[in-house]
Amino acid sequence: MQEKLNFSQVAALVVDNDSYATGILGxxxxxxGLTRHTIAEDGETGRRLVQAGHxxxxxxxxxxxxxxGTDFVRWLRRLPEPQIKAVPVILLTGYTQFSSVAxxxxxxxxxxxxxxxxxxxxxxxxxxxxxxxxxxxxxSSYVGPCRxxxxxxxxxxxxxxxxxxxxxxxxxxxxxxxQDEIDSFIKPTRVSIE
Amino acid sequence: xxxxTKCITIRMKNRLGGLLHxxxxxxxxxxxxxxxxxxxxxxxxxxxxxxxxxxALDAILAGAGSDRISAGRIQELLDCAERLxxxxxxxxYLLLDAVVxxxxxxxxxxxxKGITSVEPLKVHLRAMWLVCPETSTVDDAExxxxxxxxxxxxxxxxxx
Numbered sequence: 258m259q260e261k262l263n264f265s266q267v268a269a270l271v272v273d274n275d276s277y278a279t280g281i282l283g284x285x286x287x288x289x290g291l292t293r294h295t296i297a298e299d300g301e302t303g304r305r306l307v308q309a310g311h312x313x314x315x316x317x318x319x320x321x322x323x324x325x326g327t328d329f330v331r332w333l334r335r336l337p338e339p340q341i342k343a344v345p346v347i348l349l350t351g352y353t354q355f356s357s358v359a360x361x362x363x364x365x366x367x368x369x370x371x372x373x374x375x376x377x378x379x380x381x382x383x384x385x386x387x388x389x390x391x392x393x394x395x396x397s398s399y400v401g402p403c404r405x406x407x408x409x410x411x412x413x414x415x416x417x418x419x420x421x422x423x424x425x426x427x428x429x430x431x432x433x434x435x436q437d438e439i440d441s442f443i444k445p446t447r448v449s450i451e
Numbered sequence: 452x453x454x455x456t457k458c459i460t461i462r463m464k465n466r467l468g469g470l471l472h473x474x475x476x477x478x479x480x481x482x483x484x485x486x487x488x489x490x491x492x493x494x495x496x497x498x499x500x501x502x503x504x505x506x507a508l509d510a511i512l513a514g515a516g517s518d519r520i521s522a523g524r525i526q527e528l529l530d531c532a533e534r535l536x537x538x539x540x541x542x543x544y545l546l547l548d549a550v551v552x553x554x555x556x557x558x559x560x561x562x563x564k565g566i567t568s569v570e571p572l573k574v575h576l577r578a579m580w581l582v583c584p585e586t587s588t589v590d591d592a593e594x595x596x597x598x599x600x601x602x603x604x605x606x607x608x609x610x611x
Contacts, residue, residue, distance in 0.1 A: 263476030267467065277497055278537045281490055288486025290477055313467045320530065343463050351533045351555075372533070373540035376486035380479050387468035395459040403460070 262384060264291035268311060271296045272303035272329060273318035273349065278372065282316065285376045289383075300324035307333060312344060314383070319350035319361065326350075327364035334365040334400035342400070343393045345386040349374065353434040365401025367391075371436050378436055490541065497538055498584055501547070504535045505579050512572060519567040528572065529558045535579075546582040546594050550575065553601045560608055571604045 269286065271294055273279050279296050286294050295310070297303035300321045307315070315333065319326040326348055336342040348366040350357055361369045368382045391402040477485075508531055515524045532555050539548040554575040560566070578597050581589055589597065 259479060260472075261476035261478050262471045262482070263473045264471065264482075265475065266470045266473060275534050275537060277500065277534055280493060280497070281537065281541055284489035284493060285486040288484075288489040289482045313470055320533070339461065339463060340466065343461070345467050351536055354559075373537045376483045376490070380482055380486075383467075384471070384479070387465065387471040390462070390465055393461040393463055395461065396457065 262289075262380075262387070264289045267291050267293065267313045269294040269314045269316060270303065270306055270310075270312040271316045272300065272321065272326070273316075274298045274322050275318065278318070278349070278374075282374060285374060285379055288376060289380065298322070300326075300329045303329055304332065307336075307341060314345050314347070314386070316347045316349060317366075319348055319352060319357065327360050327366075330364040330366050331400075347379075347382060347386070355434060358434055362404070363399065365399065367402050371434075494542055498542055498544075501535065501538055501544075502583055502585050504531070504538065505576065505583060507531050508535070508576055508579070512569065512576060515569055518569060520561075520569045520572065521567070522562045522565075525558045525562050525572075529555055532558070542584075544582075544584050546587075546589075546598075547579065547584060549598055550578045550582055550601065553598070553605065554579070557605060557608065560605075564608070566608060571608065574604060575601060 264286070269291060271279055271282060273282070273296070283294060283296070286292075295306060295312075297306050300323050303315075303317070303321075306312075315330075317326045317329055321329060330346050330348065333344070333346065334342050345368075346366045347368045347370055348361045348364075349370050349372050350361060351372040353369075353371050358369055367386050370378060370382055394401065394403045508528055511524065511528050511531060512520070515521070532551055535551050536548065536555070538544075539551055554572070557571055557575060561568075561571075578601060581587065581597055582594060
């Protein structure tokens with residue numbers, strides 16, 4: 258049986274300068290019952306807010322006006338405070354070519370969600386982040402959630418946009434990935450490394 | 452391990468999970484339904500903004516010069532077009548969504564290949580106006596033709 262999720266005590270930081278995207282995301286989060294969300298319009302503001310406040314989840318856009326979203330996540334993952342650096346990070350992107358998704362995974366994001374955001378997809382990804390006890394890994398080249406522990410990953414088959422990269426407009430050099438393809442690329446697939 | 456790369460594994464309590472699993476809360480179906488209603492409440496205001504977003508693209512393109520466009524200016528167009536994609540995708544304007552995606556794919560390809568001709572971008576912008584939800588007068592057959600013509604532009608640049 259499906260369980261309930263209680264968003265009422267969750268504080269989220271949204272780092273994105275697209276007012277339409279943050280407006281839509283804000284409505285989705287409110288629909289889930291999450292009322293404590295703060296918006297940072299650029300990476301620098303996001304950094305200040307992260308250091309000054311407490312957030313249980315960070316939702317960050319891939320392209321920020323003053324830095325790459327991946328650089329913001331990389332910075333976050335290297336903070337000294339364990340509870341801050343290990344916060345679940347959802348990276349949003351309109352650019353879902355393989356190279357972009359790979360960069361998002363390698364910066365230490367927990368999940369990559371394709372824009373425009375669907376409430377269905379966002380709920381599932383947040384629920385999945387909450388379920389998994391992913392170890393946190395620190396190496397010289399990577400800091401973030403372990404990419405090699407056993408898990409079935411986020412649910413499949415939800416949120417795929419049938420209109421993505423329609424055949425009528427011709428194939429791109431590097432095709433955009435669907436949300437399913439992003440999930441299967443991001444999801445950890447191997448047993449614990451201990 | 453024979454030294455070299457140091458790897459630290461830390462097991463931390465999933466704080467987000469702890470909060471979400473507190474008593475009370477909402478089932479997924481209910482949460483998604485409420486969220487969709489909340490998003491729908493933005494429809495009128497946000498759909499009215501679509502023409503102004505296309506105008507913003509027009510303005511960037513107008514500032515580029517009549518024949519040639521720089522990679523930086525194309526990137527500016529792509530950043531602006533992403534807002535349009537959010538609006539068209541969220542509110543279900545599939546035709547506009549397809550045209551804007553075509554525009555973005557073309558822009559990315561132009562940057563990759565160093566193509567500086569402004570014309571293919573202009574044609575896409577005209578197509579956006581044709582399928583803009585506030586002003587569109589095209590029927591399904593005409594819409595198919597619009598997309599077909601845009602695909603010819605893509606084919607041309609693939610062959611270039």
